[in-house]
Amino acid sequence: MGDHKSASLWRHQDDEYVYTREYAESLDKEDPLRQFKDQFIIPSKADLTRKTIVVPEGDTTPSPPCIYLCGNSLGLQPKSTRKYIDRFLQTWATKGVLGHFTPHSDEYTPQFLDVDDAASKLMAPVVGALVSEVAVMDTLTTNLHLLMASFYRPTKEKYKIILEGKAFPSDHFAVESQIQHHNLDPKDTMILIEPDDPSNPIFPTEKILKTIDTHASSTALILLPAIQFYTGQYFDIREITAHAHSKGVLIGWDCAHAVGNVDLQLHDWNVDFAAWCNYKYVNSGPGAMAGLFVHERHGVVDMDDQESPYRPRLSGWWGGDKGTRFLMDNKFVPRPGAAGFQISNPSVLDISAVISSLEIFSKATMPALRRKSIELTGFLEHLLLTTPSPSTTTTTTAVTDSSSTAAGSSSHHHPHHRRPFSIITPSNPSERGAQLSLRLEPGLLDGVLERLEAGGIVIDERKPDVVRVASCPLYNSFSDVWEFCRVFLGACEEVGGEREREKR
Numbered sequence: 407m408g409d410h411k412s413a414s415l416w417r418h419q420d421d422e423y424v425y426t427r428e429y430a431e432s433l434d435k436e437d438p439l440r441q442f443k444d445q446f447i448i449p450s451k452a453d454l455t456r457k458t459i460v461v462p463e464g465d466t467t468p469s470p471p472c473i474y475l476c477g478n479s480l481g482l483q484p485k486s487t488r489k490y491i492d493r494f495l496q497t498w499a500t501k502g503v504l505g506h507f508t509p510h511s512d513e514y515t516p517q518f519l520d521v522d523d524a525a526s527k528l529m530a531p532v533v534g535a536l537v538s539e540v541a542v543m544d545t546l547t548t549n550l551h552l553l554m555a556s557f558y559r560p561t562k563e564k565y566k567i568i569l570e571g572k573a574f575p576s577d578h579f580a581v582e583s584q585i586q587h588h589n590l591d592p593k594d595t596m597i598l599i600e601p602d603d604p605s606n607p608i609f610p611t612e613k614i615l616k617t618i619d620t621h622a623s624s625t626a627l628i629l630l631p632a633i634q635f636y637t638g639q640y641f642d643i644r645e646i647t648a649h650a651h652s653k654g655v656l657i658g659w660d661c662a663h664a665v666g667n668v669d670l671q672l673h674d675w676n677v678d679f680a681a682w683c684n685y686k687y688v689n690s691g692p693g694a695m696a697g698l699f700v701h702e703r704h705g706v707v708d709m710d711d712q713e714s715p716y717r718p719r720l721s722g723w724w725g726g727d728k729g730t731r732f733l734m735d736n737k738f739v740p741r742p743g744a745a746g747f748q749i750s751n752p753s754v755l756d757i758s759a760v761i762s763s764l765e766i767f768s769k770a771t772m773p774a775l776r777r778k779s780i781e782l783t784g785f786l787e788h789l790l791l792t793t794p795s796p797s798t799t800t801t802t803t804a805v806t807d808s809s810s811t812a813a814g815s816s817s818h819h820h821p822h823h824r825r826p827f828s829i830i831t832p833s834n835p836s837e838r839g840a841q842l843s844l845r846l847e848p849g850l851l852d853g854v855l856e857r858l859e860a861g862g863i864v865i866d867e868r869k870p871d872v873v874r875v876a877s878c879p880l881y882n883s884f885s886d887v888w889e890f891c892r893v894f895l896g897a898c899e900e901v902g903g904e905r906e907r908e909k910r
Contacts, residue, residue: 551583624833659672
């Protein structure tokens with residue numbers, strides 16, 4: 407971001423101009439990534455409420471775009487996705503089976519046989535990996551199962567799996583079923599790391615390291631989230647991974663909320679394996695083709711080694727050597743690296759959507775996106791915690807007034823005004839990604855959600871009292887953040903006032 411009105415200004419000053427729409431717009435003008443927002447389809451407010459998908463013929467009523475802050479649940483559609491999918495459909499229609507092997511000068515992806523390799527090449531810099539360490543395949547939980555089938559090899563002495571007690575349910579189910587698959591009892595085998603204080607559900611790195619120390623002698627595997635889905639906490643992957651290895655324990659990471667969100671360095675951090683979905687920050691569509699990472703040391707193939715030519719895994723033909731794949735001789739020789747963990751040929755329809763989005767990441771780059779994300783999320787946090795309440799100021803400058811101007815005095819800034827919510831995401835930018843999780847006071851959630859919906863603002867809720875707000879740097883702006891805060895803070899005050907009057 408530029409120096410003129412940078413984050414350092416709004417972090418350290420009380421000038422009420424910081425709380426105006428004009429200030430947010432000035433930050434947008436300086437944003438070097440601002441052009442990427444135009445590469446996405448942002449639903450209009452009318453789109454969100456219409457009872458049909460197709461706009462009725464003759465309906466030309468203009469409708470402003472919504473404020474979409476829900477990329478942590480489902481990313482928006484790139485405008486290029488339709489183009490990539492249409493070109494695949496055209497290839498299939500005009501070439502049939504020849505589309506597998508024949509390159510064409512006007513294709514957006516390689517021939518069907520090599521399309522997964524093209525996706526892996528684009529994905530590798532997003533996760534900080536060698537191209538050979540990445541495979542774009544299957545779905546998140548399927549990949550976790552495939553990876554645990556290879557990396558969870560329990561023995562009589564080392565059989566436990568350490569995971570987070572509030573892990574996403576699918577991860578919990580996957581671990582539990584892997585344990586049962588080995589005829590072990592989850593009660594004795596699953597070591598759940600729980601927060602010390604349920605009202606502050608953050609996991610200090612020290613607590614995780616101590617848990618590893620306590621159970622290292624009997625632990626076969628650790629599986630943790632890179633970013634915790636509920637709180638948005640970004641775990642210290644480097645330190646935790648190094649500590650696990652110092653105790654002789656393998657460790658894998660669920661990167662569903664981290665890929666496309668933070669600047670991962672899976673290879674340099676020496677991660678054993680990781681898996682993720684591509685429909686959140688990677689914007690590839692619901693249930694899109696997912697991805698996995700296997701560190702190069704685990705992907706070595708040496709067929710001269712009679713005892714252990716390659717790491718055991720559940721095998722399928724698409725993981726076999728490309729040169730012999732179609733010989734049909736039933737002799738499995740895996741491809742080196744993550745590609746050797748593939749099972750079946752990918753859906754080219756599906757992977758075309760992944761590639762269309764990854765091409766955008768290739769242009770934007772993860773370091774630049776991360777820099778903007780830190781600025782955006784910091785701005786969101788600053789407005790939420792320090793914006794003056796409309797009931798304590800008559801100036802037109804505050805976020806809570808939709809017709810704000812630059813007039814007014816900093817004397818109206820009330821950073822200590824009581825907020826009917828708390829932020830349960832860490833305040834340190836290095837310990838979070840794009841998401842802030844806000845816990846509302848009891849009874850406020852439904853009323854606040856109604857007003858956000860009426861204002862054309864899309865966020866994610868977790869009953870009974872949490873909203874998750876994600877400002878995605880590819881398609882969200884500082885003005886989006888400002889408008890969310892205007893509506894959200896006004897809604898909190900309005901609903902809270904109604905509840906107080908009801909109590910009387």
